[in-house]
Amino acid sequence: MSLSYLVRRLLLMLLTIFVALTFSFILIRSLPGDPAERYYGDPRLPQEIKDEIKASFGLDKPVMMQYFIFLGNAFRGDLGVSFTYCQKVVPVIVSRLPWTLILTVIPTILSMLVALNTGVYIAFNRGKFLDRFMRFFAFSLNAIPTFWLALLMVMGLGFYAGWFPLQGMYDPLLQSGWQRLWSVIQHAFLPWLTLFIISTPAFSIQVRNLALNILGEDFIVTARAKGLVQSEIRRRHVLRNSLGPLFSFLTLRIAGLVGGAVLIETIFSWKGMGLLVLEASRNSDYPLLQATVLMTIVLVIIANFSADLLQAAFDPRVRYG
Amino acid sequence: MSGVRRKWKAFIGGFEGKVSLGILSFLAVLAVFAPWIAPYDPYDITQRDFPLDPPSLSHWLGTDGFGVDILSQVIYGARVSLTIGLFTGVGIAVLGGLIGVFAGTWGGATDMLTMRVVDFVMVLPGLPIMILIMTNLGSSFWVMVMIFVLFGWAGIARITRAVVLSERNRGFVDAARCAGAKKSYILFKHLLPATYSILFVSAAFAAGGAILAEAGLAFLGFGDPTLVSWGKMLNYARTYNAMILGAWWWIIFPGIAVFLASFSILLMGVGLEKMFNPRLKERER
Numbered sequence: 021m022s023l024s025y026l027v028r029r030l031l032l033m034l035l036t037i038f039v040a041l042t043f044s045f046i047l048i049r050s051l052p053g054d055p056a057e058r059y060y061g062d063p064r065l066p067q068e069i070k071d072e073i074k075a076s077f078g079l080d081k082p083v084m085m086q087y088f089i090f091l092g093n094a095f096r097g098d099l100g101v102s103f104t105y106c107q108k109v110v111p112v113i114v115s116r117l118p119w120t121l122i123l124t125v126i127p128t129i130l131s132m133l134v135a136l137n138t139g140v141y142i143a144f145n146r147g148k149f150l151d152r153f154m155r156f157f158a159f160s161l162n163a164i165p166t167f168w169l170a171l172l173m174v175m176g177l178g179f180y181a182g183w184f185p186l187q188g189m190y191d192p193l194l195q196s197g198w199q200r201l202w203s204v205i206q207h208a209f210l211p212w213l214t215l216f217i218i219s220t221p222a223f224s225i226q227v228r229n230l231a232l233n234i235l236g237e238d239f240i241v242t243a244r245a246k247g248l249v250q251s252e253i254r255r256r257h258v259l260r261n262s263l264g265p266l267f268s269f270l271t272l273r274i275a276g277l278v279g280g281a282v283l284i285e286t287i288f289s290w291k292g293m294g295l296l297v298l299e300a301s302r303n304s305d306y307p308l309l310q311a312t313v314l315m316t317i318v319l320v321i322i323a324n325f326s327a328d329l330l331q332a333a334f335d336p337r338v339r340y341g
Numbered sequence: 342m343s344g345v346r347r348k349w350k351a352f353i354g355g356f357e358g359k360v361s362l363g364i365l366s367f368l369a370v371l372a373v374f375a376p377w378i379a380p381y382d383p384y385d386i387t388q389r390d391f392p393l394d395p396p397s398l399s400h401w402l403g404t405d406g407f408g409v410d411i412l413s414q415v416i417y418g419a420r421v422s423l424t425i426g427l428f429t430g431v432g433i434a435v436l437g438g439l440i441g442v443f444a445g446t447w448g449g450a451t452d453m454l455t456m457r458v459v460d461f462v463m464v465l466p467g468l469p470i471m472i473l474i475m476t477n478l479g480s481s482f483w484v485m486v487m488i489f490v491l492f493g494w495a496g497i498a499r500i501t502r503a504v505v506l507s508e509r510n511r512g513f514v515d516a517a518r519c520a521g522a523k524k525s526y527i528l529f530k531h532l533l534p535a536t537y538s539i540l541f542v543s544a545a546f547a548a549g550g551a552i553l554a555e556a557g558l559a560f561l562g563f564g565d566p567t568l569v570s571w572g573k574m575l576n577y578a579r580t581y582n583a584m585i586l587g588a589w590w591w592i593i594f595p596g597i598a599v600f601l602a603s604f605s606i607l608l609m610g611v612g613l614e615k616m617f618n619p620r621l622k623e624r625e626r
Contacts, residue, residue, distance in 0.1 A: 036464075039461055040461075043461075047470075047473070047474070051474065051477035051478065052477065052478070159607070159608075159611075160604060162549075162603075162607055163549060163553070163600055163604035163607050164603075165553050165556050165560075165572075165596060165599050165600070165603075166557075167556075167557060167560055167575075168556075168575065168592075168596035168599065168600075171575070171584070171592055171596070172592070172593075172596070174584065175589060175592060179584050179585070186584075271464070275463070275464050275465060275466045275467070276466075276467075278466045279466030279467050279468035279469055280468060280557075282469060282472065282561065283468070283557055283560065283561065286560075286561060286579075287579070294468075294469070297469045297473075298561060301472050301473075301475075301476040302562075304476070306476075309472075309473055309476060310473065312469070313469045313472075313473045316466050316469045317465060317466060317469075317470075320465070320466050321464065324464055
């Protein structure tokens with residue numbers, strides 16, 4: 021990969037993060053209510069104490085000053101203090117981050133791997149039953165509320181069948197590392213399965229459409245003419261060429277995946293960033309809420325950046341185009 | 342008029358048109374005539390029965406943990422879902438369409454800036470930001486519609502802009518320009534009508550998405566507190582531990598309702614797409 025491409029993408033990502041910071045500052049400031057007021061709560065406090073609290077938050081300064089202070093603090097990794105945790109918000113959020121990643125990244129990678137194979141397969145068997153069924157299935161899944169599907173999974177496989185724990189992240193009684201890891205996998209299985217079921221058909225259809233385009237290309241005719249067997253064409257030409265564009269499709273889904281984690285994490289009591297957003301909202305912990313939302317946006321931007329890099333790695337047209 | 346009739350025939354003749362219109366008109370009848378169709382009034386606190394009654398003759402879909410008839414709630418819930426879908430679909434089509442057409446017509450720096458904003462809005466994770474806004478503004482029907490429109494216009498703006506860009510180099514636009522037509526005249530007379538078909542299709546998809554999003558937000562407890570909605574039923578079912586109590590009917594039926602509403606509208610989008618663009622049909626074979 022050329023260095024200039026990397027640098028260009030990196031700069032664009034930093035710019036987007038900067039825009040996200042500005043966006044969230046404007047959003048928070050334009051919403052009604054005063055952060056200091058929320059902090060002291062009781063309106064009967066004497067005015068001097070109110071002013072003092074206001075000053076300690078820096079809210080007595082002009083808005084532009086506040087914006088620059090916010091930017092400076094944000095780049096130093098300081099996004100305020102949580103009311104409920106009584107500590108800096110960033111460590112709280114960072115401690116939740118790996119759990120959200122475990123929940124979302126693993127099923128996404130698995131479903132992309134599976135979709136590459138099923139997608140190419142149904143492209144080669146276009147118009148047959150499996151192709152038509154997959155297209156209808158993928159379309160119908162767009163209309164199913166993900167959280168409801170998750171509820172059904174918990175009810176069917178967790179409650180009635182009793183195969184999986186209903187919620188939580190691991191059994192806290194288990195002490196040893198391996199047992200705990202196994203426990204995490206058991207607890208994560210249902211959310212993984214839900215996300216896998218939701219995304220695999222969509223990815224498959226995307227691969228199928230890409231593969232159909234590729235099958236119309238001249239180099240496929242050449243490959244056939246020189247006597248390459250079907251399986252080799254599938255592997256070397258079709259699969260290889262669908263990989264890059266698949267990542268660009270992934271970027272369209274990342275925002276929904278990370279945002280939708282709120283719902284999945286709520287159902288499974290999975291203490292990731294999504295549930296943190298909800299907890300902060302319930303506790304009226306405004307600094308924590310704002311910071312978590314901002315970090316979620318930044319996470320999505322970074323994930324998009326990585327997907328773009330992967331696309332470029334697999335598709336030379338992107339990095340030189 | 343015959344053009345409209347032909348289009349209508351093409352729409353209703355296909356599988357998508359029939360099924361989607363069938364389900365949708367059924368739901369719409371439920372929503373409009375809810376007080377006459379529903380066996381009980383879910384808002385009336387005196388019309389409560391035993392809690393967690395399984396489906397029976399007096400309560401076809403059972404009762405929830407507060408003794409409210411599920412069937413009646415599902416019927417009344419259609420009102421919220423369908424109106425939210427309608428308002429969001431129309432709002433997104435108008436806002437996204439206008440922004441897309443303006444960006445495409447003006448071009449230059451306006452266009453570039455708009456498209457960068459579109460790129461940015463499209464990667465925003467909607468749900469957490471919606472929660473942030475609703476925590477501050479409170480949850481109400483109109484706040485929800487506003488948020489959905491604010492987060493949904495970007496995709497449509499991009500598509501309309503693409504249509505405008507391809508249309509504005511066509512002969513009749515050049516002719517109008519040569520004849521001395523103003524930019525605004527070309528915009529409203531030539532470019533905007535070219536985007537109508539794509540706007541209808543996009544509005545349908547947006548409405549289907551809005552129904553799902555409303556259900557999701559209501560499930561998290563951000564639904565309008567004064568209205569019965571399917572997402573809110575599921576929220577109560579979860580907080581009341583309906584699953585552990587074995588009340589599967591409390592979880593299954595509202596979800597099916599959400600699915601049917603969203604499915605029919607998405608299907609209508611596909612039907613409209615095929616109606617406006619008959620070549621799509623051949624490509625699929």
